[in-house]
Amino acid sequence: MSVEVSEATGAFSLLELLIVAVVIAILILLLLPVLSGMRARGQRVQCMSNLRSLYVATESYIQQNGNWPQISLDESDTDEQAYAQSWIAALKPFGISEKSWICPTIQNLLNNPDYMKSENVRVDYFACPFDDKPITPHQWPKQPWFVEVGDVHGNGNLIIFTDGSISDLKTIAGAAASPSPASH
Secondary structure: OOOOOOOOOOOOOHHHHHHHHHHHHHHHHHHHHHHHHHHHHHHHHHHHHHHHHHHHHHHHHHHHHOOOOOOOOOOOHHHHHHHHHHHHHHHHHHOOOHHHHOOHHHHHHOOOOOOOOHHHOOOOEEEOOOOOOOOHHHOOOOOEEEEEOOOOOOOOOEEEEOOOOEEEHHHHHHHHHOOOHHHO
16 A cells, blocks of 8 residues: 655645735734733823822922912913913922923824924823912822823813822812712
């Protein structure tokens, strides 16, 4: 009994290549939402890091100058740019660059304008106003210092408080709406 062994050419058939291409396409489609979610979480973390940097710089400003930066916002668009430029200038000596004022999610939604150009200057975190007394910004632990401009991370605006903690609007609203254990 003899067995003949034929030589294999090592080539793939068109059907096999098509099956591999379809499997790869399906895997890519399954990974896209995961990658998108990872990008969104990364942008939220960067946004929170920006808020922490603003908090530390503002705390340093208060310690050096004895008061909260007295920068007000008026209603016109030109005043929004002046407001942004004033805040950027006030905290720049404390290591805060223009990029620290930019939420990466908002930046992407705006198609990544060059925020270094004067016509694109903006701040994506608005400061809560305080009077010029040194103690006022620290008087209430849950008083917001900076609030993100919009709900771009899906859980409400990000907020950093006097005590340095960061939360979002929906979490705060949920905590305020739920009854405390002592009330039962």
